[in-house]
Amino acid sequence: MSAVRTAADAPARSLFPAVGFSALAQAAPLLTNLVLTPYLIAALGLDRFGVWSLILVLLATLTVLDGGIGASLARFHARFAARGDREGAGRLVVASLAVFVLLGGLVTLLCLAFTPALTVALDVPVRLRGEAGRLLLALGPLLTLALASNSAVALLQAHGRFRTLAGISAGSCLTYAVAVTTLVGHGSDLPLLAYLAAGRYLLVTLAALAAGARHLSVRRPLLPSRAERRDFGGYAARMQMSGFTVFLNGEIDALVIAALLPVRYVGVYAAGYQAATALRSLPLYAFPPLLTRMTHTYARHGLPGAVGEFQLLQARWLPSVLTYGVVTTAAAGLAVQIWLGPELALSGAVAAVLLAGYAVQVAFTGVRTCFVRAIGRPGHETRYSWFSTAVNLALTVPLTLLFGVVGVVLATALGLMAGSLYFTVLCRRLAGLRDRRLPHRWLPATLLATVVAVAGDLLILRTGAQGAPALLLAGLPVLAGLGTAAALLLPQLAALPEEEPS
Known part of the structure; x- marks a missing residue:
């Protein structure tokens, strides 16, 4: 078989700026956590930091177990971008946000029912169980906002808006870091960290949706058609198995x-x-x-x-x-x-x-x-x-x-x-x-x-x-x-x- 020229008619070097800005966008949260970890261990103590780490593990777990939706958004947004289908992208954004709100509500209900048992099962020290319980009740809203930010980010990625995405990510992380070092001190309640994390996710979501608004057209019907749901659902189900x-x-x-x-x-x-x-x-x-x-x-x-x-x-x-x-x-x-x-x-x-x-x-x-x-x-x-x-x-x-x-x-x-x-x-x-x-x-x-x-x-x-x-x-x-x-x-x-x- 003869060779086929690759890259959608674009030279390989055109990837370098995109990769660089993509790296900045994704590195900002990781670098922020690396910088803040020694501060949080000193400010909270290792036991409190362990509780906060456990909540982040639960959040990461639930983010992965979202039905494969988050992992599928980038691919489908890229398909819509290749076709110039702004209405399809709009339906995808609306539907994904609606599902994420429902998932957050479900997690909140489960936490209301099982928080006392979870704090005991996870061997949380008695003196920290009240704070841990309040953190668990914040898990649902945190999940909704984290997934919503992923949806907004996927929209910009699909259109190659990596420079804009880097600015949004870096700005939100800087705001979060300043807030943590200013407001979280020795003996501070752990739920404050959850509120600050939620604020960062909300800032990313709103800024990315505003920046990506020109790639969307929100019209009736607001939700994907049955064929679109079937196509997306089948792909997402396989992605969830991997997730x-x-x-x-x-x-x-x-x-x-x-x-x-x-x-x-x-x-x-x-x-x-x-x-x-x-x-x-x-x-x-x-x-x-x-x-x-x-x-x-x-x-x-x-x-x-x-x-x-x-x-x-x-x-x-x-x-x-x-x-x-x-x-x-x-x-x-x-x-x-x-x-x-x-x-x-x-x-x-x-x-x-x-x-x-x-x-x-x-x-x-x-x-x-x-x-x-x-x-x-x-x-x-x-x-x-x-x-x-x-x-x-x-x-x-x-x-x-x-x-x-x-x-x-x-x-x-x-x-x-x-x-x-x-x-x-x-x-x-x-x-x-x-x-x-x-x-x-x-x-x-x-x-x-x-x-x-x-x-x-x-x-x-x-x-x-x-x-x-x-x-x-x-x-x-x-x-x-x-x-x-x-x-x-x-x-x-x-x-x-x-x-x-x-």
Whole structure:
């Protein structure tokens, strides 16, 4: 079969600004949390911080378990954008917001009924159960606002409005950070944090909808037709099956720890998990523009165009992300100790183990995930996710008995690695997707970058520096290492052909 020019007639370099602004938009909340975590631990104490972390875990869990709606919005908004269908986009926004309000109301009713039992089951200290109960009652409104902000963000992503999105995200996070450091002090009630978080989600929702208003036309009928609901519902159901495995492979770890150990260990785990997911997320910032681009390509050029797009992107993605993953995994444990202090070295171990699994997953599944979503075949993502979950569950008990808290996350990491390799097999069967060999400079470049990063962070750790400024300092050796690797690898990656040979 002859080669097909990719990228919907746009050069690859046009992705760079979009990826950069997408990265800024998604990095802002993560960086805000990294900066605020040492402050919150000091202001609230580890027990209170553990309770707050537990509420965030529950919120993240419920956000994933939304029927697959949130994960499907970007793809369908991109389809409407490719067709210039403003009425379809308007119906999608109205319907998604209505569903999110209903979900929030349902969660609120459940929390009203089960809050006392939950605070006991999760081993919340007696002195904090009143605050924890009020936090749980805020969970429903928080869920509605978090999902609504995702819906508004998906609209801007689908239209390539990443510069605007970056401004909205950065502004809302700055406002939130200032409010937290100003209003949350020693002995402050935890519900105040929930109100401030809700304010950030509301600010993002309103600003993004206002910015995206020109891409919408809200007319009767306000809701999607039966055919549109069936199309969206089928896709969302498959995405929910994949999303449920995200819960089993991630959020459930915190719930297992909460059930078996004092609540402060949820905070220990949450700190390591936060560091690992923050580092994992950097490559994922490219997903929205990649998914939008590949969806447009598929809409215009069909499956051959999408396959060509995959080959073009994956040849550069795989070596870059693998190098990034090796370097950050090696440095993660040291960086967490620099961030929070040596007494939380266990959080560093959690971060390093999780990041090893994430690195393999993102490198091998990242562009493939965009591909199967763009062509409307998310069932392949679901199959690999469930395979990963099965491996994780099979390993959890024996590894936990051997290694404790670290064993819990080790089972997760090994499950992610096994599932990722299985996904490559599924995509090869689906459309013949294959990876090129890594460039011959990849191994020496990665080893050199790792040595530079680890040596630099060891020196910083020996100085005794701690906190968010020290964490930023710890990032400099990592950046130096990655820069060294980039200087060696980029000439080879730039020389790769733009098209697959006939």
